Amino acid sequence: MDWQQIFATRTTRMKASEIRELLKLLDQPDIISFAGGIPDPALFPAEAFQKALGDALTHNADAALQYSVSEGYGPLRDWIAAEMGRLDVPCTRDNILITSGSQQALDYLGKLMLSPGDTALVGWPTYLGALGAFNAYEPRYDKLDPETNRAAEDYAQAAAPGRVKFAYTSVDFANPTGRTLTGTMRERLLDLAEELDIAVIEDAAYQSLRYDGEALAPILAREIARKGDIDACRTLYCGSFSKTLAPGLRVGWVCGAQDVIQQMVLLKQAGDLHSSTLNQMAIAAVAEAQFDSHVARIRAAYRTRRDAMLAALEEHMPEGVTWTRPEGGMFIWLTLPQHMRGDELLARSLETERVAFVPGHAFFADGSGANTMRLSFSRTDADAIAQGIARLGRLISAA
Amino acid sequence: MDWQQIFATRTTRMKASEIRELLKLLDQPDIISFAGGIPDPALFPAEAFQKALGDALTHNADAALQYSVSEGYGPLRDWIAAEMGRLDVPCTRDNILITSGSQQALDYLGKLMLSPGDTALVGWPTYLGALGAFNAYEPRYDKLDPETNRAAEDYAQAAAPGRVKFAYTSVDFANPTGRTLTGTMRERLLDLAEELDIAVIEDAAYQSLRYDGEALAPILAREIARKGDIDACRTLYCGSFSKTLAPGLRVGWVCGAQDVIQQMVLLKQAGDLHSSTLNQMAIAAVAEAQFDSHVARIRAAYRTRRDAMLAALEEHMPEGVTWTRPEGGMFIWLTLPQHMRGDELLARSLETERVAFVPGHAFFADGSGANTMRLSFSRTDADAIAQGIARLGRLISAA
Numbered sequence: 001m002d003w004q005q006i007f008a009t010r011t012t013r014m015k016a017s018e019i020r021e022l023l024k025l026l027d028q029p030d031i032i033s034f035a036g037g038i039p040d041p042a043l044f045p046a047e048a049f050q051k052a053l054g055d056a057l058t059h060n061a062d063a064a065l066q067y068s069v070s071e072g073y074g075p076l077r078d079w080i081a082a083e084m085g086r087l088d089v090p091c092t093r094d095n096i097l098i099t100s101g102s103q104q105a106l107d108y109l110g111k112l113m114l115s116p117g118d119t120a121l122v123g124w125p126t127y128l129g130a131l132g133a134f135n136a137y138e139p140r141y142d143k144l145d146p147e148t149n150r151a152a153e154d155y156a157q158a159a160a161p162g163r164v165k166f167a168y169t170s171v172d173f174a175n176p177t178g179r180t181l182t183g184t185m186r187e188r189l190l191d192l193a194e195e196l197d198i199a200v201i202e203d204a205a206y207q208s209l210r211y212d213g214e215a216l217a218p219i220l221a222r223e224i225a226r227k228g229d230i231d232a233c234r235t236l237y238c239g240s241f242s243k244t245l246a247p248g249l250r251v252g253w254v255c256g257a258q259d260v261i262q263q264m265v266l267l268k269q270a271g272d273l274h275s276s277t278l279n280q281m282a283i284a285a286v287a288e289a290q291f292d293s294h295v296a297r298i299r300a301a302y303r304t305r306r307d308a309m310l311a312a313l314e315e316h317m318p319e320g321v322t323w324t325r326p327e328g329g330m331f332i333w334l335t336l337p338q339h340m341r342g343d344e345l346l347a348r349s350l351e352t353e354r355v356a357f358v359p360g361h362a363f364f365a366d367g368s369g370a371n372t373m374r375l376s377f378s379r380t381d382a383d384a385i386a387q388g389i390a391r392l393g394r395l396i397s398a399a
Numbered sequence: 400m401d402w403q404q405i406f407a408t409r410t411t412r413m414k415a416s417e418i419r420e421l422l423k424l425l426d427q428p429d430i431i432s433f434a435g436g437i438p439d440p441a442l443f444p445a446e447a448f449q450k451a452l453g454d455a456l457t458h459n460a461d462a463a464l465q466y467s468v469s470e471g472y473g474p475l476r477d478w479i480a481a482e483m484g485r486l487d488v489p490c491t492r493d494n495i496l497i498t499s500g501s502q503q504a505l506d507y508l509g510k511l512m513l514s515p516g517d518t519a520l521v522g523w524p525t526y527l528g529a530l531g532a533f534n535a536y537e538p539r540y541d542k543l544d545p546e547t548n549r550a551a552e553d554y555a556q557a558a559a560p561g562r563v564k565f566a567y568t569s570v571d572f573a574n575p576t577g578r579t580l581t582g583t584m585r586e587r588l589l590d591l592a593e594e595l596d597i598a599v600i601e602d603a604a605y606q607s608l609r610y611d612g613e614a615l616a617p618i619l620a621r622e623i624a625r626k627g628d629i630d631a632c633r634t635l636y637c638g639s640f641s642k643t644l645a646p647g648l649r650v651g652w653v654c655g656a657q658d659v660i661q662q663m664v665l666l667k668q669a670g671d672l673h674s675s676t677l678n679q680m681a682i683a684a685v686a687e688a689q690f691d692s693h694v695a696r697i698r699a700a701y702r703t704r705r706d707a708m709l710a711a712l713e714e715h716m717p718e719g720v721t722w723t724r725p726e727g728g729m730f731i732w733l734t735l736p737q738h739m740r741g742d743e744l745l746a747r748s749l750e751t752e753r754v755a756f757v758p759g760h761a762f763f764a765d766g767s768g769a770n771t772m773r774l775s776f777s778r779t780d781a782d783a784i785a786q787g788i789a790r791l792g793r794l795i796s797a798a
Contacts, residue, residue: 006564008564009514011662041462044464050457050460062441100671135669247464248677250672250675257402272506276647
């Protein structure tokens with residue numbers, strides 16, 4: 001049977017993610033992995049989840065195991081709305097949609113806004129999973145660079161005959177670069193969005209994982225400061241519990257204007273009815289009981305690892321290699337000398353040094369960035385980080 | 400802000416589901432509801448889930464709370480593959496993709512196959528959630544009627560200049576009609592699919608809920624009998640744990656040719672990475688421990704309710720009203736005299752008789768079927784069924 005003539009045109013743009021394929025390597029015990037970018041399971045609040053799930057099934061099994069509304073579990077949406085308030089985003093549960101992780105938020109935002117041929121503005125590089133989600137809706141991409149923004153007319157012209165629909169950006173300690181948008185860049189991005197009359201997708205998956213420096217107000221908070229009301233805003237904020245509590249439960253959210261949230265509820269209803277009721281209850285209970293103290297604990301652990309990786313890079317990397325110094329998150333971004341290729345280096349590294357990382361070119365919508373790579377420090381202890389970076393430095397020095 | 404110029408064209412086809420809106424009524428205690436079509440929570444295996452979740456978090460928390468592969472949890476896919484084998488569908492875990500309920504399977508199958516303007520063949524009426532899922536991919540619909548199939552050329556011609564991509568059908572005790580496709584109809588549907596060279600989506604959400612009569616081999620089993628190998632088949636079977644174990648955990652599956660499953664894994668990866676790891680583990684453990692005995696228990700309970708509803712309809716419905724006599728599932732389909740409208744009747748029923756049901760026209764892709772309605776017997780005990788049908792009979796008799 002020739003499935004190619006049955007499959008929709010969008011499938012030609014959907015390829016296997018190199019990162020997901022790499023995840024399969026993580027189980028080999030002798031590999032030191034800086035790939036992935038997944039939380040350390042030793043830091044999961046497993047006992048708190050066990051209690052929360054037990055409580056839900058003891059006192060509330062009828063609801064916990066039943067169908068529920070597409071918007072999400074009310075008390076969880078209330079908790080998130082309060083948390084958004086602490087980030088200077090005053091809102092109510094009606095501004096919150098629960099999604100199955102922020103990956104689903106990105107999928108639904110692409111589905112909401114992109115018709116084939118529309119343009120999405122994304123960073124060069126940007127989060128690979130965002131490109132994966134958006135690709136299904138067959139957009140064109142243009143390069144968003146908050147440091148050197150082009151004029152709005154340039155973007156609009158490049159998008160013709162389609163239309164620019166949104167700018168997507170990861171604001172804090174971005175995946176893959178570890179970079180944080182400055183306050184000025186956030187304001188400038190808003191200016192550009194106003195001029196183009198487009199939406200802003202603010203990916204804040206790592207927002208809580210700040211290890212030093214001052215927290216910066218989200219783009220959505222800045223827009224509310226300009227306009228006075230979230231329901232007048234064009235920014236859609238995507239949050240996640242995957243980096244703070246646990247990814248395996250698949251709970252994230254979108255926060256934005258009610259008009260958009262209501263339309264997204266319809267997408268959610270048509271897409272999977274709702275996210276797991278039981279998991280939403282468990283997340284709500286654990287967040288209520290210990291979000292701040294738990295996040296403080298994992299911040300301390302990841303800070304140590306970031307410091308270990310930065311120190312090891314300083315010690316072992318040869319001249320000509322540069323890297324970012326993230327104030328939080330899980331990633332450091334390496335730029336190699338122009339003649340080196342991350343993918344070739346990975347193949348050699350797995351063979352001889354047994355160190356894994358992600359070659360950077362996959363994060364570029366145009367396939368550039370061959371001489372870059374992403375290192376994650378989240379799932380490796382400080383000793384292994386030192387050893388792994390030493391091996392990697394040896395490999396790069398010899399390349 | 401004018402969101403209409405930002406939203407994709409597909410959003411014009413995505414409207415609020417009347418059924419989901421009706422669900423909000425179910426909480427009013429004096430309403431007897433035959434709407435919904437959701438399981439009775441008194442029949443959930445809550446203790447078994449509590450044990451399974453406790454076990455997963457005691458012995459396997461690192462995996463249960465972590466990211467996992469997009470294909471789904473291996474042991475659950477093995478269990479499902481064995482279960483499919485019992486239905487004469489020999490296959491392996493590589494033929495199984497775990498989805499977040501079968502609603503997500505329908506969404507991803509639409510996403511996989513439909514480009515705007517392609518045609519999907521669906522029943523008149525058909526499952527509302529399937530239309531909701533497919534609508535996002537902007538197809539045209541043509542009427543599938545396994546009793547009076549038109550010639551393949553007719554379908555192909557009507558689809559031009561697009562292409563027919565698949566036929567969607569609910570095989571056993573369908574939502575909304577309660578009807579089951581006979582063996583002959585299943586074979587004929589396969590013949591049509593062969594002639595048109597299209598896929599078949601076999602929605603088997605209610606397959607396990609048979610109360611009497613002989614089980615019929617799924618369409619996929621019949622195609623394997625013809626071709627000898629699932630990987631040569633065009634039928635994609637959608638199963639669900641929502642009607643047997645619990646819907647709140649959102650676990651379903653697609654079973655089909657590896658070529659299709661592999662492409663769907665990419666959609667899943669881009670869509671939400673994977674379904675909840677913890678929930679998949681819990682479903683696997685509960686299914687392993689007591690699927691057959693639990694399903695036997697709920698079958699007995701629902702059978703009593705179906706019998707109560709059929710008896711009450713016989714007693715209370717005036718002449719000119721007809722209904723289906725399902726061998727399983729959760730639904731009976733009523734056809735009213737031509738001049739009556741289900742939606743008007745519902746408005747009056749909620750006002751005076753306090754009985755809820757779903758007007759039938761929403762289940763028709765062309766909006767016809769005004770004089771039909773869907774009654775669910777799954778969530779109401781036999782006494783309340785008798786009382787509710789008596790009230791409904793009174794209302795219809797007076798109309």
